[in-house]
Amino acid sequence: MKIVCLDRSTIDESINFKGIEDQAENITYHDFTPSDKVIFRCKYAEVIITNKVVLTKAQLEQLPRLKLICIAATGTNNVDIEAATALGIKVCNVKSYSTPSVAQYVFSMLLEHMQKSAHYIANTRQNHWQNSPIFCHFSLPINELSNKVISIVGYGEIAKAVERIAHAFGMKVLIAERQGATNIRPERVSFEQALQLADVVTLHSPLTAETAGLINKQTLALMKPTAILINTARGGLVNSKDLLSSIKAKQLGAAILDVLEQEPPPQDHILLNTVQDNLYITAHIAWGSLEAQQRLVDGIANNIASFLNGERLNQLN
Template structure:
């Protein structure tokens, strides 16, 4: 039997894993995130399963290894929250490389449409029986230029959605998709020519704060920025300043660089101490969702089956097709 301890577990995690498990797995769900203080809970488990905001640093890795944990299973695609260099040779890491790229790409478009057509504002108005159309004027997507940064599975699906709206697509990727009809340009051209910019790239040393003061300065006045990837791709203070100066026309964010202590929790009765996030949310041209782009029935089922499959393959074959192998440039 494979004993797995889940951290940062929510109701939808518990339901999806319990619905897709078999008798060979013993699952234990902890609501708390994995930290140095909570790693002791992994005592007696073969596998620790974590999500995007669990911090797997050197101290946590040492504690897990000392307690006999043999595998770290990420139930997500990104692994920027894991110290892979330190884990190398000590604690194998596996992930879910693709659970539902459609879910994330569709959410990005949903955010964009909601923002530019003021759907969120219209919804609130009509709930109060206010049917005025004042200040609800949007703009057509047809004919607009969208710059897509990152053309992996999610990025390419988002490009197809944009083409369906009759948009002109420019793209940037360090490793362009082969044999595609995607028009690749430099990052500077993305900044300078795009009416809308959507981020679909992983967080690495190279992409950290890829949207910064210098890049915003090159952008069109009124540009709309979408981020459904990782929060730290955007310098949040620069984003805030760009919106205040009317340089950035709107922002649609499903991620935020300091989200780990906020997202996935209910703070409706509390004061948010993150002044930047609180100010962003207060702007009428900013939409924030709490890292929910992945949250569809299909994606949750794929996450569960792939994660459990990763665990089984690792222990039966002493390898896993979805293992994250450390490389110096990771």
């Protein structure tokens, strides 16, 4: 099999690709592939590995040797699966590889906000403790997670991992029903109630036409002024303009974002051109522990092996 990896630089250089390489007669790695180079680089490929490089119908129609597309992620919006199906090209993704990593991120960032660890480490390095007239030195309040209400929006595998950790901290967990649902499923609360009661709202929904802009001026207004919003799902779930207005007006306690609508974001993105102590933004890193990245690559290897054996592991079409 001739395999072409279109964006190897999205995976850490320490990650072992041997499981994939063992199945390839020839494998070519590209750090990143712009759209106008896809056809040239893949014209002889039988298998394409892509993390975020988009594969369109027009491109796939010009790749007659292509048999399998391996998406190096769970999300599939970068590949025209309908076109691939019509052309007889199989498409696979990898599920569950990032669950521990994303759940860990949610609580590492939440704990940093509540505990102020970086602030207090810096204080000690700056001799504030050493110069204190008493045995300790407090300059910012510290809060506990215990007995706080965490509302989970979207209830897939990652959300369930977050739920387990929240219970371990003694938090009260609410599972939000879909917005606009007329029937509330057992052990869930309405979307509106989940926002109203939450000390923490964590988003784990896919981005669809129904969920785009889910967090906006109206839904933010439902939340407590001390509430914390966490988004590790998709940037498009949150209206950035409305979020910034809410934070500036102190209508929200804090926002922790690992994703934005466009990635990488433009230099002039409104959330990146403001200084707010209660706004934390990281560069889509929640998924990417080294362990998760290795599970991802091993999952791709398993998908290729399954395809070669005539099986359908993780096939989407």
